Structures are given as C-alpha cells and as structure tokens.
Amino acid sequence: xxxxxxxxxxxxxxxxxxxxxxxxxxxRDGEILGVIGPNGSGKSTLFNCILGQLLPxxxxxxxxxxxxxxxxxxxLNRLGVSRTFQLLQVFPRLTVRENLILAGQEHRGSxxxxxxxxxxxxxxxxxxxxxEFFRLGALAxxxxxxxxxxxxxxxxxxxxFMSGSRLVLLDEPxxxxxPTMLAGLRDRLAEINRVGATFVVIEHNMEFVMSLCxxxxxxxxxxxxxxxxxxxxxTNAAVIEAYLGx
Amino acid sequence: xxTFLIALALLVVLALVPADLTGLGLPYPGLKRYGTYILTLxxxxxxxxxxxxxxxxYAGQETLAQAAFVGIGxxxxxxxxxxxxxxxxxxxxxxxxTFVIGIALGFPALRxxxxxxxxxxxxxSVLCWLVFRNETAITGGVMGLRDIERPILFGLKLRNAQTFxxxxxxxxxxxxxxxxxxxxxxxGRAFTALRENPLRAESLGVDVRLYTLLAFALGCxxxxxxxxxxxxxxxxxxxxxxxxxxxxxxxxxxxxxxxGTFAGPFVGAGVAVLLPEWLRAWETxxxxxxxxxxxxMMALFPGGIVGLARVSVRKRQP
Ligand SMILES: Nc1ncnc2c1ncn2[C@@H]1O[C@H](COP(=O)(O)OP(=O)(O)O)[C@@H](O)[C@H]1O
Ligand SMILES: [Mg+2]
Numbered sequence: 001x002x003x004x005x006x007x008x009x010x011x012x013x014x015x016x017x018x019x020x021x022x023x024x025x026x027x028r029d030g031e032i033l034g035v036i037g038p039n040g041s042g043k044s045t046l047f048n049c050i051l052g053q054l055l056p057x058x059x060x061x062x063x064x065x066x067x068x069x070x071x072x073x074x075x076l077n078r079l080g081v082s083r084t085f086q087l088l089q090v091f092p093r094l095t096v097r098e099n100l101i102l103a104g105q106e107h108r109g110s111x112x113x114x115x116x117x118x119x120x121x122x123x124x125x126x127x128x129x130x131x132e133f134f135r136l137g138a139l140a141x142x143x144x145x146x147x148x149x150x151x152x153x154x155x156x157x158x159x160x161f162m163s164g165s166r167l168v169l170l171d172e173p174x175x176x177x178x179p180t181m182l183a184g185l186r187d188r189l190a191e192i193n194r195v196g197a198t199f200v201v202i203e204h205n206m207e208f209v210m211s212l213c214x215x216x217x218x219x220x221x222x223x224x225x226x227x228x229x230x231x232x233x234x235t236n237a238a239v240i241e242a243y244l245g246x
Numbered sequence: 247x248x249t250f251l252i253a254l255a256l257l258v259v260l261a262l263v264p265a266d267l268t269g270l271g272l273p274y275p276g277l278k279r280y281g282t283y284i285l286t287l288x289x290x291x292x293x294x295x296x297x298x299x300x301x302x303x304y305a306g307q308e309t310l311a312q313a314a315f316v317g318i319g320x321x322x323x324x325x326x327x328x329x330x331x332x333x334x335x336x337x338x339x340x341x342x343x344t345f346v347i348g349i350a351l352g353f354p355a356l357r358x359x360x361x362x363x364x365x366x367x368x369x370x371s372v373l374c375w376l377v378f379r380n381e382t383a384i385t386g387g388v389m390g391l392r393d394i395e396r397p398i399l400f401g402l403k404l405r406n407a408q409t410f411x412x413x414x415x416x417x418x419x420x421x422x423x424x425x426x427x428x429x430x431x432x433x434g435r436a437f438t439a440l441r442e443n444p445l446r447a448e449s450l451g452v453d454v455r456l457y458t459l460l461a462f463a464l465g466c467x468x469x470x471x472x473x474x475x476x477x478x479x480x481x482x483x484x485x486x487x488x489x490x491x492x493x494x495x496x497x498x499x500x501x502x503x504x505x506g507t508f509a510g511p512f513v514g515a516g517v518a519v520l521l522p523e524w525l526r527a528w529e530t531x532x533x534x535x536x537x538x539x540x541x542x543m544m545a546l547f548p549g550g551i552v553g554l555a556r557v558s559v560r561k562r563q564p
Contacts, residue, residue, distance in 0.1 A: 074452055074454065077451035082449075093438070093442060094439070116431075163450070
C-alpha cells in the first residue's frame with residue numbers, strides 16, 4: 001500500500017541557514033503522526049515545503065503516489081490536503097460561520113457555478129454541523145475576531161476540516177489554548193481521525209502529543225533524529241539529549 | 247427583500263430627479279439640461295468607480311489606468327458610431343475589449359507580486375494617452391472627435407438629455423445589480439478573504455491569483471463600459487479626461503467614498519463630479535481645495551464618507 005504522503009530527502013535553506021536537511025518520512029493512511037522538536041528545528045518550514053508555501057531547495061513530496069512537489073497551496077488544498085498555521089489565522093471580520101463556509105466553498109462545484117449558485121455554496125448545514133461538533137454553535141454569527149484566543153484556535157482547526165480533506169497538517173494547534181479547551185480539542189481530533197482523516201501534528205505540548213499521536217518523528221536542527229511510538233521516543237537517548245532532557 | 251425595496255425606491259427617486267413634476271401638482275420644476283447632464287455624468291463616473299472599487303476595495307490591488315480604460319471604451323464607441331455600428335454592439339465590445347486587456351495586463355503582473363500591477367497600469371495609462379493624442383488619423387489627436395451620435399433604442403432617439411439620462415440610469419442599475427450579485431456570492435467571500443489574508447485564503451483552496459485577475463479584469467470592463475456611455479453623453483472627446491491624472495482621481499473617489507463599501511463609488515463619484523461645479527467660482531483653487539479635503543478626510547476618516555456615515559448611525563443607536 002502506498003502512503004498518503006511520502007516526503008523524500010527534503011531540504012530547505014534560507015541563505016546560509018539550512019532549516020530542513022534531507023528529511024524523509026511517510027504518513028500512513030489513518031494515522032496521527034506527531035512532529036516534535038525544539039524551537040527552530042525546522043518543523044514549520046517542513047510543513048511549508050510540503051504544502052507549497054515554500055519551494056524546497058531539494059527533495060520531493062508525493063501525495064497518494066503522485067508527485068506534488070512545488071504545487072501551489074490552493075492546488076494542494078483542492079487535491080485534499082488542509083492545514084493550519086502556527087500563528088492564528090482566521091478571518092476576523094467574517095463571522096464564525098462565514099469562516100467555515102469560506103473554508104469549504106472552493107471545493108464545491110465549479111467557480112462559475114458558485115457565482116450563480118447559493119450564497120452559502122450549499123455548505124450551510126455542514127457548517128452548522130461543524131459548529132456543533134467544535135462546540136462553537138452559540139458563536140455562529142459573531143465576528144471571528146471577537147472570539148477568545150482559544151475559541152479562535154478551535155475555529156482555525158475546524159476550518160481545516162470543512163473541505164473534507166483526508167490529510168490535515170496542524171501546526172501547533174494547542175499553542176496558547178487553556179487546559180479544558182485543550183482536552184476538548186484533542187477529543188475532537190481523535191474523533192475525526194476515527195472516521196477516516198489522517199493527521200500530521202506539530203506540537204510542543206508533550207502531554208497532548210503523547211495522548212493523541214500514534215507515531216512520532218523528532219526533528220533537531222533540520223534533521224530527523226528519532227522516529228517511533230510515543231513510548232519509544234520518550235525513552236530515546238538522543239531525544240532526551242536534544243529536547244526533553246534539558 | 248428589504249435591500250431590494252430600498253434599491254427600487256432609490257431608482258424611482260433617481261428617475262424622477264430631472265423630471266418636471268408640476269404637472270402632477272408638485273412644486274418641483276425638475277432639472278435644466280445642464281443639471282441633467284451633470285447627473286448623467288455622475289452615473290457614468292460611478293460605473294467606472296465601481297470597477298475601481300472592485301479592484302482596490304475588494305481585491306486589494308491598485309490600478310492607475312481606469313481613465314485609460316474609460317478612454318478605450320469612449321474612443322471605440324465614438325469611432326464605431328461614425329461607421330454606423332449600433333451602440334449596443336460598441337457597448338458590448340468596449341466591455342469585452344477592456345476585459346481582455348485587463349487579463350493581458352494582470353496575468354503577468356499578478357504572477358510577480360503585489361505592487362507590480364500599479365506599475366503596469368501606470369505604464370499602460372501613459373501608453374494609452376500617447377496613442378489617443380498621437381494617432382491623429384484615428385483619434386483626431388488633441389483636436390478630438392466631435393459630433394458623437396447618441397444611440398437610438400428600438401427606434402426611440404435618445405438625443406434628449408432626459409431620455410439619455412434614463413437610458414444611462416437603466417444601464418447603471420443593471421451594472422450595479424451585477425456587481426452586487428458578485429459581491430454577495432461566494433466570490434465576494436473569496437475576495438474578502440484574499441484581501442484580509444491571502445496566505446490563509448490560498449491554503450483554503452482560494453486561487454488568489456485567479457480571483458484577483460478576474461476582479462481586475464471585471465473592474466477594467468466597468469471602466470470600458472463607462473467610457474462607452476461617456477462618449478455619447480459628452481458628444482465630443484479628446485485625450486485629456488483619459489490621462490494619468492483622472493486615473494488617480496478615480497482611486498481618490500473610491501477612497502473618499504469608502505473603499506470596499508458598496509455605496510462608496512457613488513458617493514465618491516458624486517463628490518468628484520459636483521465639487522468642481524460648486525467650487526467653480528474658485529477656479530484655480532479648486533484642485534488645491536480638493537487635495538486638502540482628501541488629505542483631511544484620509545487623516546480623520548480612513549473609512550471614507552460611507553464609513554463615517556456608518557459610524558455616526560451606530561453611535562446614534564443605543
Ligand atoms: N522565511 C524565513 N526566512 C529565513 N529564515 C527562516 C524563515 N523561516 C524559518 N527560518 C529559519 O529556519 C529555521 C527553522 O524555523 P522553523 O521551521 O520556524 O522552526 P520550528 O517551526 O521548528 O520552530 C529557524 O532557524 C528559522 O529562523
Ligand atoms: Mg514552528
């Protein structure tokens with residue numbers, strides 16, 4: 001069976017700084033792969049290269065067996081890969097519900113069809129379901145910018161699921177979210193994973209990563225230094241040295 | 247539904263403004279020929295400004311060539327008219343041609359980066375002006391083209407100022423509706439998204455480049471169609487209203503009216519058309535006063551007049 005995502009020898013340099021160096025890994029269908037590593041170890045850069053935000057200096061990315069290296073982010077999204085960014089990125093002046101509809105509309109019908117079709121692109125019911133699922137129903141018609149930080153983080157994550165993507169890359173979804181909301185977010189992600197979505201999650205919160213992910217890769221200075229189940233990684237000497245120990 | 251009724255009421259009021267209502271027992275004599283002309287000019291200017299608003303206010307780009315697109319539509323219509331081409335065809339051709347030019351200019355420019363479109367349109371504006379001025383055999387050069395015929399609609403002559411005004415009003419209404427439809431559709435949501443955060447919009451599947459290009463080309467087409475109405479309105483065209491200065495003025499109109507608001511272009515066009523009339527006595531001081539007004543507006547009310555009106559309405563509501 002081919003992997004959902006195959007990353008081969010991916011490198012990215014910014015001027016003299018080698019942010020990612022020869023990284024290879026697979027993302028298997030149905031798993032939740034965690035990516036951990038100290039600050040500046042190249043995690044976000046890795047995501048940006050996979051998703052076409054940045055052009056990799058070398059290496060390839062394949063989705064379901066076909067090469068997608070260097071495709072534009074919108075194209076990749078329409079091929080079924082969603083993401084969130086490390087820094088919060090919702091549209092503050094659109095309502096919560098509009099944010100969700102926007103996140104799904106480009107996957108509905110043709111562009112011309114959308115011009116003449118329904119204002120919500122037929123996504124109203126789905127947006128409402130997503131709102132309920134992420135416990136944001138009461139805030140549906142608030143401007144996204146007026147929500148608390150934690151609620152905006154939830155919305156940000158929820159938007160990644162509106163397109164029905166089967167592969168979702170989340171960059172620090174738990175960053176700055178309070179513990180109660182965090183447990184909720186973890187449960188939601190686990191539930192979506194059970195019904196078929198595959199995840200790659202960058203996260204600093206160890207408890208969150210250990211309880212959510214089925215497999216981990218550990219980056220340090222742009223290279224993979226360890227790979228395995230959460231239990232294996234936790235006891236890996238190199239990881240303790242580079243990351244967990246200090 | 248409410249929006250529709252308000253729009254309808256507005257349309258009726260606008261249709262009645264130049265008319266003599268004394269026959270209906272109302273003490274309103276209507277507008278004279280010149281007043282009607284100014285009102286028509288306002289509508290034509292507003293159409294071109296709507297195009298700029300789509301480009302600037304909705305897609306977040308810059309254009310310094312709207313007056314040149316108006317010029318293309320105006321010259322095309324004037325020249326075609328002299329060869330007996332019916333107005334309807336010239337009007338459609340003006341829209342189509344400026345749309346295609348918009349695509350041709352925008353496609354390479356938008357591949358590069360944000361402010362490139364400003365430079366490309368700047369160059370295009372200068373190029374057009376040179377062609378209008380120097381290709382004397384076609385455009386009449388600085389002497390211009392005179393005696394441009396007003397269209398005939400189903401055998402009905404639109405020579406009369408008032409009939410022509412109604413004709414332009416009907417076209418403006420349709421074009422306003424079309425733009426409103428676009429802005430209310432999922433396209434409008436995509437425009438808002440790509441203006442607020444193109445990076446995130448792109449990651450959600452919004453083809454930022456294509457949407458921006460479409461907005462730009464549509465905006466140019468609105469300029470071209472406004473020009474197609476402008477030529478028969480003024481009945482004489484020369485290169486001066488299509489130069490770089492008037493293009494900048496279109497940007498100012500949108501900013502003054504309220505960029506990214508639906509009514510903004512109408513308000514901005516109103517200011518741009520009426521202010522010179524009111525300040526006529528001041529002659530040479532006119533531009534200075536206008537410029538000062540713009541700077542004061544921008545410093546105090548960056549949301550433009552529409553933004554200002556919104557704030558004051560909201561304040562009054564408890
Ligand atoms: N756009 C950029 N330009 C230059 N350097 C960058 C850029 N983005 C990231 N870097 C550098 O690349 C390295 C990896 O950064 P990043 O991928 O953000 O790490 P992480 O997400 O693991 O914290 C850092 O040294 C960072 O300074
Ligand atoms: Mg990061």
